[in-house]
Amino acid sequence: MTDDDVTVLLVDDHHLVRSGLATLVDAADGLRVVGQAADGEEAVALARDLAPRVVLMDLSMPVVDGVEATRRIAAAQPDVHVVVLTSFSDAARVGDALAAGAVGYLLKDCEPRDLVAAVRSAAQGFAPLDPRVARTLLPGGPAAAASPADRLSARERQVLRLVAQGMANKQVARALGISERTVKVHVGNVFRQIGVGDRTSAALWAREYLPD
Structure with missing residues (x-):
């Protein structure tokens, strides 16, 4: 640990995620975790008190979400670099986060080495973007769609709605009169298209983009 280390604030409402990130970041040469926050409001307060060089910011959190927290930090502390x-990875969230002042945007299934490289890059004034995220910003890319839900088929939207209700694949299959194997295929396709890696994130996405 030296005075030249890049200081990092971790923001995520899941303790296990923060713990894993802390282990990864602290093990990297020249990086040091100086604080952890479980929601956006706490993140703003800690960023003010600790003045970290980089903030790794989750988006979906209680109290104050990641976009609003990013906006507050970027407005008050322009020298603090927020990386989502x-x-x-949908275009709407990417656009909102970057408009709020985030300098980078990563997905949680990225390689550990890519995350470490992104933190270092942000600290040097660059803008690290996951390639999958960058594609949503290209003309004619997913950002051009009228709604993030437009790229899902009618059946995929049906499956997603039931998954968001907490149904297991077997229950979804029974409800729609299709095989469990077919449901599994649909679920995998939906996850890839909306840019999530688990059912909880899919449910949160559905709540925002698939209103009843």
Whole structure:
């Protein structure tokens, strides 16, 4: 640990995620975790008190979400570089986060070495973007769609709605009169298209983009 280390604030509402990130970041040469926050409001307060060089910011959190926390930190502390680390890669969330002042955007299934490289890059004033995220910003890419849900088929939207209700694949299959194997295929396709890696994130996405 030296005075030249890049100081990092971790923001995520899941303790296990923060713990894993802390282990990864502290093990990297020249990086040091100086604080951890479980929601956006706490993140803003810690960023003010600790003045970290980089903030790794989740988006979906209680009290104050990651976009609003990013906006507050960027407005008050322009020397603090916020890098979003989330399960969501849809164009709307990417655009909101970057407009709020985030300098980078990573997905939680990225390689550990890529995350470490992104933190170092942000600290040097660059803008690290996951390639999958960058594609949503290209003309004619997913950002051009009228709604993030437009790229899902009618059946995929049906499956997603039931998954968001907490149904297991077997229950979804029974409800729709299709095989469990077919449901599994649909679920995998949906996850890839909306940029999430688990059912909880999919449910959160559905709550925002698939209103009843």
